[in-house]
Amino acid sequence: MFEVGLYHYLGLTVILFCIGLYGVMSSRNAIRLLMCIELMLNAVNINLVAFNNYVNMNDLSGQIFSIFILTVSAAEASVGLAILIALYRKRVSVDMERFNLLKW
């Protein structure tokens, strides 16, 4: 019988994380970039839950942690979106190529 174990979860989260990371590095659209960040965070959440199940079933600290992360990332996403809107108002664009003022 095929059993879903820790390694499957880890494999899933690695794939999810790498897709997110690739998206962060490569997307030109800032909205997509934010979404990719969410993807990476969710990969981590799955990771936490999976490890919690693997280590100790009776303890829900992994799940609690992932809920915290969800909360914080929601706040973060709203701040990110607000920044993005401000940027869009100024530049009339969400193209990451054009946001290069953060330098010397």
Place this chain on the structure above:
Amino acid sequence: MSDLIHNCIWLIPVYPLIAFILIVLGRWTGIMPPKSGKSLVIASTFLGLVHTLLFWAQWGPGYSPVEVNWNWLQAGPLQLPMGYYIDSAGMMMLLVVTSVSMLIQIYTHGYMSHDPGYSRFYAYLALFNFSMLSLVLSSNLFQMYVFWELVGVSSFLLIGFWFTRPSAAAAAVKAFLMNRIGDFGLLVGILTLLYFSWDYWAGPVLTFSHMGGAAQVALAAAGPMAFTIMCLLVFLGPVAKSAQLPLHTWLPDAMEGPTPISALIHAATMVAAGVFLVARMYPVFTLSPTAMTVIAWVGALTAFVAATIALTQVDIKKALAYSTMSQLGYMVMAMGIGAFSAGLFHLMTHAFFKAMLFLCSGSVIHGCHDEQDMRRMGGLWKYMPITAATYLIGTVAITGVLPFSGFWSKDEIIAATASYPLLFGLAVATAGMTAFYMFRTYFMTFHGKYRGEGHPHESPAVMWVPLAVLAVPSILIGAILSGQFGFPGFGELVYFGHHPHHEELNLAVMGLSVFIALGGLATAWLMYGGPNVISPDWFRKTFQPVYTLLWNKWFFDDAYTSIATKIYLPFAALSSWFDRTVIDGLVGLSASTVNVSGSAMRTLQSGRVQTYVALFVAGLLVLALVLWKWMV
């Protein structure tokens, strides 16, 4: 009351310090009117004199030294004291400094009455008095060094008193530089002495009262060679301060200062500090025969060379300055042959008559409307009889004619050299020349016809009264302290070692020195006095090379100038070039390296967040690879 006098000896230098501070504050805030400060300073010196006399009166028999040390600075085991130490030599110096400087401060009121810097001058005088009295009272070598520097500062300020004159400013700087050389040697010497005698000290270090034991320990620790070098380093201080060869050139130039200063600092008191230091350090110096020989020879050569230079001087103050140098040479020579009390005796008599001579010259300069060249004087006896009379007394005193004060002290020194034929010869030759050049100045100034312009006049009473007062010790003090007339001799009051000694008269030396003095007098009279038997011009032509040598002061100044311009300045230019190109170049190179590499590296920072992320991930991967490959 007597306890107060006894316990508050430290107040003696504080009186003038208070006067100094009050004048500075008073003039700064404008409370005191422009020409003020005289009474304050004279009163402070008078208080010091009275305090000294009261202390002397109740000092008691034996005159055992009084010493008090306070802890000034504590650094680990090192304990630097500050305090006072009075023995008979210190008491002698206190009396000389307070009495002479009080008379000179009174005289100054007349001499400087028209000077805009009147108050400033009195403030400096008070500062000098404070420094000099503290130097004399110092209980240890470090404290003495501090005040040694302070008298140097006062001297610098007063030489350059008329600082708008370029020559005065240059003379002040010259005095300062020359003294720096000596003070550097002195400081190194003091530190070396402390280093070698470190094991000896428990508690306050380098106190004069324990110098004997310390010197023994230092000699044992250092060995004779290093000990001698240390002694010579210490001696370098007195060489500069007391204008001994080869650091003497500042003293004649110091005559740029106002004449009261020449009298007080550059004749009577400060320049004698060097001699006083040697006397204070006698337990150290006597342990090194080589150092003593060097000291004696430096003194003898200074006495001789200065006397020869004085033969040709035409500036009355310069002639007196070289005479001071020559007499200081006598004192130092006396120190070198171990005749410490004879040297200090001469210091004391010299302080009185040389101060008087300088004040006379000031009176002459004042009366002749700021003329210093003796070729434009002459016949002043008629116009200023009191000045002339006191100058004659001073001249006779310095010449060493019986029974004036210079005779007794100089005679003791010459008698002490009797066992060193070469030194004896130099001393006697110098005595003869002294008689000649001093009477030369006297005849040129006061006899013959007046060769200047204008109408010379006698100075006011405020100037001639101090002269008259100084004439008394110039005549009497030598005889009183000679030990021949019922009073205790100087050697019985101020002695170094364990026993006071009674000076026996050396009739042969006395006769010789009087004979030599009269010979010099006669020669001067023949050349410059009434009959003009020998023409000075004939001398000048006949001994042209010698005259040139003496006229140019043995070319010391020229030698120093050419050393400075030919060697020192090019070397300084080279150092400056090295500093600018090599040192600064290296500094600039490091700065521009950072600058260039910085501008190259900053292109990495594109401002695109995604590039940063990519680089970050790449770095992470490399790190992970490294950890995986080498750590596992």
